[in-house]
Amino acid sequence: MFNDEDLPFPNYEQDPCIFDWEEEYFKQFKWLENQDTNSSEQHSLHMRNVFLPMLQSSMGVHMYNEPQVTLNPTENRLYMYFISLEENKMFLYVDFKEENNETLMQRAQEKYGYMQIYKPLKIVFTMEVKDLYDIDKTVKLFMHMFGINNTRGGSYTSLVLEEDQIRFIEKEREVTCIDHYTSSTL
Numbered sequence: 760m761f762n763d764e765d766l767p768f769p770n771y772e773q774d775p776c777i778f779d780w781e782e783e784y785f786k787q788f789k790w791l792e793n794q795d796t797n798s799s800e801q802h803s804l805h806m807r808n809v810f811l812p813m814l815q816s817s818m819g820v821h822m823y824n825e826p827q828v829t830l831n832p833t834e835n836r837l838y839m840y841f842i843s844l845e846e847n848k849m850f851l852y853v854d855f856k857e858e859n860n861e862t863l864m865q866r867a868q869e870k871y872g873y874m875q876i877y878k879p880l881k882i883v884f885t886m887e888v889k890d891l892y893d894i895d896k897t898v899k900l901f902m903h904m905f906g907i908n909n910t911r912g913g914s915y916t917s918l919v920l921e922e923d924q925i926r927f928i929e930k931e932r933e934v935t936c937i938d939h940y941t942s943s944t945l
Contacts, residue, residue, distance in 0.1 A: 835855070836855070836888070837853055837855060837888040837891075838853070838886065838887055838888060839851055839853050839885070839886050839888050839894065839897065839912075840852045840853075840854065840863060840867070840884075841884040841886075842864060842867060842879050842880075842881070842883070843879070843880045843881050844873075844874065844877035844878065844880060845877045845880065847905075848873075848877040848909050848911075849905060849909060849910045849911075849912075850871065850873060850874055850877075850911050850912055851897060851901065851910070851911070851912030851913065852867040852871075852912060853888060853894055854866070854867070863882065864881075864882065871916050872917075872918045873911045873917070873918050874911075876918060894912070894913040895913040895914050895915070897912075897913070898912040898913040898915055899928055899931060902928055903932045907920065907925055907929075915928075
C-alpha cells in the first residue's frame with residue numbers, strides 16, 4: 760500500500776527552492792471561479808476588458824478611441840464592415856459600431872496602406888462579430904472566392920502578403936474542397 764509520502768513528487772511546502780509556477784500562473788484567473796450567475800453583465804464587461812488589449816494589438820483597434828465601457832452590451836459590440844474598394848478589391852474592416860459610413864471608411868483608410876492604394880467606394884455589408892476567430896475565417900473565405908490579392912482584412916492587412924502567408928492560405932483552400940477528403944492520395 761502506498762501513501763503520498765512514498766511518491767517521488769517534490770514537496771513544495773518543505774523545499775523553498777522549488778517554485779510552483781503553475782499555481783502562480785493560474786492565480787491571475789481566480790476571478791473566473793465562483794461567478795455569480797446574476798452578474799453575467801459584469802462578467803461580460805470584465806471579459807471585454809481582459810481581451811480588448813489583445814484585440815488592439817492584433818487588429819489595430821485603439822481602445823482609447825472606443826466608447827466608454829458600460830454594462831450596455833449594444834455599445835460594446837464589434838462589427839465587420841465589408842468595404843468595396845477601387846479595382847474590384849474588398850477590405851473587411853473590424854471596428855465598433857459607427858453610424859457614419861464616411862467616418863468609418865476614412866478611419867480605416869488612415870490605418871491601412873491597402874486602402875490608401877485602393878480607395879474605398881462604399882460599405883456593402885455589415886455584420887456583428889460573434890467570435891474573433893470568425894474574422895480571419897471570413898477574410899480567407901473572401902480570398903478564396905475573389906482572390907488573395909483582391910481581399911484584405913483581419914490578420915491579412917499588408918499591401919503585399921508574405922509568401923508563407925499566401926502558401927498557408929492556399930493550403931487551407933485545399934482542405935476546404937471535398938476532393939481533398941475523397942482523393943486516394945491523402
